Amino acid sequence: MPTIKDVARRAGVSIATVSRTLNKPETVRADTRELVQAAIDEMGYRPNGLAQSMRQQSSRSILAMVPDIANPFFAAIVSAAQVEAAKAGYRILLMNTANTPASEDAALALAETRLVDGILQLGERQIGLNGWYAPDIPVIHMCEGPIGAGFATIAINNVRAMEDMVAYLISLGHRRFGFVTGPENNRVTRDRICGARRALEAAGITTPQRWISNDTYNIADGEQAFDDLMREDAGITAVCCFSDHLAVGAIAGAARHGKQVPGDISITGFDDVQYARHHVPPLTTIAQPQSELGNTAISSLFALMNGTASPADMILPHELVVRQSAAPLR
Numbered sequence: 001m002p003t004i005k006d007v008a009r010r011a012g013v014s015i016a017t018v019s020r021t022l023n024k025p026e027t028v029r030a031d032t033r034e035l036v037q038a039a040i041d042e043m044g045y046r047p048n049g050l051a052q053s054m055r056q057q058s059s060r061s062i063l064a065m066v067p068d069i070a071n072p073f074f075a076a077i078v079s080a081a082q083v084e085a086a087k088a089g090y091r092i093l094l095m096n097t098a099n100t101p102a103s104e105d106a107a108l109a110l111a112e113t114r115l116v117d118g119i120l121q122l123g124e125r126q127i128g129l130n131g132w133y134a135p136d137i138p139v140i141h142m143c144e145g146p147i148g149a150g151f152a153t154i155a156i157n158n159v160r161a162m163e164d165m166v167a168y169l170i171s172l173g174h175r176r177f178g179f180v181t182g183p184e185n186n187r188v189t190r191d192r193i194c195g196a197r198r199a200l201e202a203a204g205i206t207t208p209q210r211w212i213s214n215d216t217y218n219i220a221d222g223e224q225a226f227d228d229l230m231r232e233d234a235g236i237t238a239v240c241c242f243s244d245h246l247a248v249g250a251i252a253g254a255a256r257h258g259k260q261v262p263g264d265i266s267i268t269g270f271d272d273v274q275y276a277r278h279h280v281p282p283l284t285t286i287a288q289p290q291s292e293l294g295n296t297a298i299s300s301l302f303a304l305m306n307g308t309a310s311p312a313d314m315i316l317p318h319e320l321v322v323r324q325s326a327a328p329l330r
């Protein structure tokens with residue numbers, strides 16, 4: 001592999017000139033820059049990224065910690081973040097965490113060794129809590145992050161969002177619900193349960209509802225949860241799922257039980273992922289502004305990195321999207 005020394009020799013300039021051409025091109029004369037660039041191209045020289053980050057005191061990399069890369073909800077957020085970051089010459093590195101402590105250790109190691117300049121934590125675990133100390137690195141918590149805890153969390157109001165969904169289903173005449181939630185210890189699951197209870201209470205509905213919690217927000221768990229619901233109460237008329245993935249699984253479960261959606265049973269999602277409008281039936285769901293979440297996270301992270309802002313929470317708007325997977329009670 002050619003080194004910077006080889007390039008300098010081929011271009012007939014000093015190593016310092018090659019280095020300045022790469023890192024501060026504006027300080028090098030145009031004809032010299034062309035000579036150096038030609039040597040780089042001819043030799044296929046690739047600068048050593050690690051050495052460059054050390055010199056520039058910046059890796060120009062941001063770590064996105066994603067609980068589940070198979071969920072298009074997170075993919076949409078990271079794609080938007082990547083486009084925004086690229087405008088400032090930053091790249092995004094992705095870590096699939098499954099919300100595990102081990103992933104925190106790995107992220108911390110990257111942060112400590114300065115291989116990343118900032119972190120977007122899209123999952124539940126709080127960097128700086130959970131027993132690991134806050135590294136001296138800017139972090140934006142997103143989606144599942146803690147609100148009002150002194151961290152910078154960007155998310156929707158999950159309590160309100162689920163309250164809106166359940167109030168809508170109640171307005172369609174539903175009274176017997178099954179709730180397919182995410183992991184019980186997950187902050188957004190707790191918030192969404194709270195929102196559902198508020199809507200039930202506000203409508204004076206006191207009959208016991210069925211709650212099935214899951215280890216994940218995944219499709220397979222949604223299908224399994226539908227079986228569990230039918231064992232507990234086959235007369236449920238609406239199933240409120242805590243993600244679109246869970247709703248797709250629940251709809252598959254309903255088909256196995258010979259139930260039409262929404263004719264026999266209404267099933268709703270949460271997130272409004274890309275496929276939600278194309279699914280059969282199209283999902284009634286809560287839209288989270290995925291592009292805006294990604295863009296805002298990057299601008300907030302840069303503000304923290306540049307010291308132009310201190311950590312502050314930001315609540316983005318959600319929207320109830322009415323499609324065909326829920327219908328008035330027959």
Ligand code: XLF
Pocket residue numbers: 071073122143144182188217242243244245270271288
């Ligand atoms: O990260 C949260 C939990 O589940 C996100 O809002 C989601 O709904 C993704 O499916």
